[in-house]
Amino acid sequence: MQEKANEMIKIFIDKEPVEAEQGTTVLKAAERAGIHIPHLCYHPAFPPEGSCRMCLVEIEGFPKLELACSTVVKDEMKISAKSERVVKARKAVLEFLLAEHPLDCPICDKAGDCKLQDYYDEYGLFESQFKEAKEKREKKLKIGKSLILDQERCVLCTRCVRFLKEVTTTQDLGVFHRGVHSSVNIYEGAAVENNYSGNLAEICPVGAITDEDFRFKTRSWFLKEGESICPLCSRGCNILIEYHPGFPRFEVPKRVYRIKARENPEVNDFWVCDRGRYGYSYLDEHRADKIIMNKIEGENVLTWENISEYLGEKIKRLSSAKKTSGIALILHTWLSNEELFLLHKIFKDDLKVEKIFFADLPQGEADGYLLTSETSPNRRGAQEIGFDIKPVDLDALASGTDFLLAFGPFLSGLFSPKDLKAALNTVKRKVLFSSYTHELNSLFDIVLPVALIAEKEGSLTNVEGKVQGFQPALEPPGESLPEWKVLSDLGKELGIDSKFYSELPSPEAILIEMGKKIPFFKKKND
């Protein structure tokens, strides 16, 4: 099978010649050619089930209509995906599916993304011929920490049952009873309690399983989506961030409404864990949006335009007095490869700074599938760039440090406020790059608001050493800027290797430069 997989054969879909892989199914071949065959139960992650009967197609030489999701293509197969017979059959299937469907789209969170709604719009638009009243079922059944099941809306595609059987192997859901009484349910009140339960709401083609986190918050058609990478562990799952662009006259309560998985067979397939899915509050809560100046000499008002000049002057003064040992750096591994590379180049290669520490969140627990124990996204990248990842040593920091550049809000979680304050008070000048308004900010002279991973461009190295680029999905709030901009300006300002920094206008250019210096990043570039 595997050997034949790459052999291409020719099939005809609606008289159009289409190239298809030997051994693939009609539905996959059509999808590859850009022809959408409606389906509800088929999901590319699972073997075909064939229960919804929406993907019926006419194949020349077959007496009956065949299922596109499970029929394997043959050379010279002639398929019609839109013939009169097919459309009639799909209408009939839809009518049966809708016979028991409550049509409560106005209160259904799936409305807008619902496949049943889309197909009814495309094929249906008929009056129901059923005179009988619809079956009453459970409309609001809590089946997991954040899942609500509406049995009336369910079309019994069993995607959820198969997901729990094949991906999480926990088998928490099953189809109970027979015939018109069949319904999906949990066993004996044992709720779906795994770290991937949020995916159920996403793969449900109708609104049967909905997410309590998103429940009634907004309607899906108001949301826009941006592609990003989940930074909550070192797996680097590809995600879609769905955010509300806002109404012109009214303020919306939140910006980011939900996270969805973005397909990537090399990293996270179609899934994202619940930690990544529901842990998006870091994007909106307590965000810093202004430059804060707690202590500054003279009339100097700092803006992003003169910040690199200011920092450059302080560093130059120390380095010309041969006192670079007075410079300390506290980094974290939420920084992108490019930013860490610039930091390494400026402070380690050019200035020979010794005191470089890393302040990250403590390790969590891995779940054996996607979630890793590492709670920051780019530790591997920092290692590959050549950083020796040392935890923060307050005594070393307090002894003879004149200038401290700190990144991130994580420092406060590692030490008691008293110790931290005592150590930081010994440092003459201290600058913090942080995305949050935090009590930690009051300990620093200057706090610069910076963009988060979802708001900037760059790349991350995941735990397996895969370098993944990302583009901004959201606008950074207020005055926030990405760190790499400040760092490349600072590099230019210091004048040690200014030619090098002047040719780095974007993270992309930095990554190419990195490939030249560090072989690890070279192979990923090609």
Add this chain to the structure above:
Amino acid sequence: MIKALRYFIEIIRGSFITGRHFASNFFFRCLKVLGIKTKRKGAETIQYPEQRKEIASRHRSLHRLMTRPDGKPRCVACMLCVTVCPSECIYVEAAEDPDPEIQKYPAKFIIDLSRCCFCGFCVEACPEDAIRMDTGNVELAEYSQDDMIYDLDKLIR
């Protein structure tokens, strides 16, 4: 000099037009009062605000939100009115109703009348017949713009 003369000529012409309208309206109005049917009716002056013209049944006036028999709003916060509103003057925030048959109700329903263009699309889009524009209230002037923002309390009556 000649320009000024033309100005007076126009004034005289204008008063002739006014006079003609007055005479024809007076004539046709008298015929109507006397019960003689004619094609033209002749304009009538209504002594607003003491006297008011009857509003047509399909006239679009101030919105109201309909209620269920128990007094709860009929609205299910589906936000189709928010979506369809061309002047983007409606804002709805949904909340969870304990009754599984209702499930969703509007915690906030705000119409900014200072922006509303009275197109009636919200009424047409509503799947629950929860919003209507049949109150007959067309006198919506307020002293401040904030008073033009109508919330649930003002819309349910």
